[in-house]
Amino acid sequence: MIQDLVQHIDRLIQQRPAAKTALTPFRELALLMVQVDPQTKPVELEKGVMDMKQQEGFPLFSRDDLPLDFNAAADLLKNFLGHLGATDRDDRKGLKKALKKARDTDGWSRNLFKIFLRQDEEALTLIAGEVDLNPKVIQFLGQVALIPSIYALRDAVSTNIDTDGWDYGYCPVCGSQPDMAYFAKTGRRYLHCELCGEEWVFSRIRCPFCDNEDQETLGYFEAEEEEGLRVYFCRECMRYLKTIDKKAFEEVAPLELENLATIHLDLLANENKFK
Amino acid sequence: MNVTRRDFFKITGASAAGVAVMGLGLDLKPFKSHAQTLKLRFAKETTSICCYCAVGCGVICSTGEAGAGKIINVEGDPDHPVNEGALCAKGAGLSQLANNENRLTTPMYRAPYSSKWQKVSWDWALWTIGKRVKKSRDASFEHKNSKGQVVNRTNGIASVGSAALDNEECWLIQGLMRALGLVYIEHQARI
Numbered sequence: 001m002i003q004d005l006v007q008h009i010d011r012l013i014q015q016r017p018a019a020k021t022a023l024t025p026f027r028e029l030a031l032l033m034v035q036v037d038p039q040t041k042p043v044e045l046e047k048g049v050m051d052m053k054q055q056e057g058f059p060l061f062s063r064d065d066l067p068l069d070f071n072a073a074a075d076l077l078k079n080f081l082g083h084l085g086a087t088d089r090d091d092r093k094g095l096k097k098a099l100k101k102a103r104d105t106d107g108w109s110r111n112l113f114k115i116f117l118r119q120d121e122e123a124l125t126l127i128a129g130e131v132d133l134n135p136k137v138i139q140f141l142g143q144v145a146l147i148p149s150i151y152a153l154r155d156a157v158s159t160n161i162d163t164d165g166w167d168y169g170y171c172p173v174c175g176s177q178p179d180m181a182y183f184a185k186t187g188r189r190y191l192h193c194e195l196c197g198e199e200w201v202f203s204r205i206r207c208p209f210c211d212n213e214d215q216e217t218l219g220y221f222e223a224e225e226e227e228g229l230r231v232y233f234c235r236e237c238m239r240y241l242k243t244i245d246k247k248a249f250e251e252v253a254p255l256e257l258e259n260l261a262t263i264h265l266d267l268l269a270n271e272n273k274f275k
Numbered sequence: 276m277n278v279t280r281r282d283f284f285k286i287t288g289a290s291a292a293g294v295a296v297m298g299l300g301l302d303l304k305p306f307k308s309h310a311q312t313l314k315l316r317f318a319k320e321t322t323s324i325c326c327y328c329a330v331g332c333g334v335i336c337s338t339g340e341a342g343a344g345k346i347i348n349v350e351g352d353p354d355h356p357v358n359e360g361a362l363c364a365k366g367a368g369l370s371q372l373a374n375n376e377n378r379l380t381t382p383m384y385r386a387p388y389s390s391k392w393q394k395v396s397w398d399w400a401l402w403t404i405g406k407r408v409k410k411s412r413d414a415s416f417e418h419k420n421s422k423g424q425v426v427n428r429t430n431g432i433a434s435v436g437s438a439a440l441d442n443e444e445c446w447l448i449q450g451l452m453r454a455l456g457l458v459y460i461e462h463q464a465r466i
Binding site: 018021022025026029084087089090091134136137139140141144183186187188189203204205215216218219220221222223224225226259260263264265267268271 | 312335
């Protein structure tokens with residue numbers, strides 16, 4: 001998937017010009033991303049343990065225990081910081097500071113990744129403050145720099161998982177929540193993991209965040225002008241999930257890109273008090 | 276407390292979109308402008324069963340929150356064990372059952388030897404059906420057969436039940452038909 005990222009971006013921009021705004025700057029990062037070849041350590045997984053975890057609803061790994069190639073991710077983060085620091089962004093000074101930290105301070109990048117993975121907002125704000133950057137920038141770059149390593153791990157282990165038998169709203173590989181979903185040609189709904197990109201089937205009328213199945217409080221909205229894109233929401237927990245219907249499109253890009261290409265739907269969901 | 280990623284974004288003062296926007300150094304204005312041009316419609320999904328044949332396929336009906344719950348889409352329910360999301364051509368057109376300018380809204384009557392249909396009231400239709408059933412039943416009723424055995428039956432009327440009838444409705448119809456003396460009682464599921 002990583003290797004095809006740039007081609008997918010180019011096609012998406014051509015087919016849906018509205019996506020250009022978000023995908024053009026991401027393309028620059030994708031070009032750096034495809035150069036990374038993470039070395040995933042062989043993961044010994046005992047079948048009995050794996051089956052038991054799956055039956056009991058435990059993901060294969062916890063987020064802060066993922067056996068990732070942090071060195072490859074750190075190199076990529078430095079490349080991102082170097083690239084973005086050379087642009088005319090308002091925060092370029094902060095990006096340069098962060099690059100210096102990443103180069104000179106042993107373990108700085110690894111610490112950042114760990115903070116991101118364990119979702120420690122306080123520590124993230126602190127580390128961002130040290131380099132005069134918005135925590136969101138650090139958050140984003142940390143996440144994207146980890147993508148090649150996380151996806152390599154997912155590809156190495158996901159063949160061992162029966163995702164069709166996984167009936168939970170969180171990822172069977174890393175336990176993270178979905179950031180997007182799609183309807184397959186059969187109409188079945190697949191959730192897409194926000195962290196490792198794993199996909200698994202999930203009931204159509206059920207909230208993956210709170211398990212609500214009350215049809216009166218679940219719903220969706222869509223724009224009449226954008227057939228095949230829906231935002232499903234739950235009025236119990238007020239969460240939302242963007243969903244793309246593959247029947248409506250000839251080709252659908254990896255959902256990481258579709259997610260970026262549909263930021264306007266996030267804005268509309270937020271406007272309607274969904275989070 | 277398990278802080279989710281989206282909670283995390285919220286705590287740090289951003290939505291998921293906000294993180295990408297900030298991370299990529301994007302200007303939010305084009306997204307806002309694009310969002311403002313869109314005409315949104317809100318809907319809820321309700322599971323149901325196709326009303327046509329005896330297979331009983333599961334469907335998901337989307338009803339618009341605006342327009343007094345009007346059906347805006349019907350699709351096969353992928354989680355239903357009978358059809359797993361598939362629908363036949365007739366089932367796929369289910370929404371036309373509700374949204375159809377050609378849909379009949381009153382009973383129609385074609386008089387014997389007439390070539391034209393005319394609209395009639397429900398009261399008139401039900402009264403006329405009752406009257407004619409009685410007339411036909413009385414005319415064809417047999418108390419005893421040719422061997423002198425008591426049969427209390429009529430061969431002048433047949434009942435063909437629809438697949439849209441559920442078990443309890445079929446039971447009521449069966450009782451009524453038997454009371455009238457019908458022998459020819461069928462159901463679509465057997466034909």
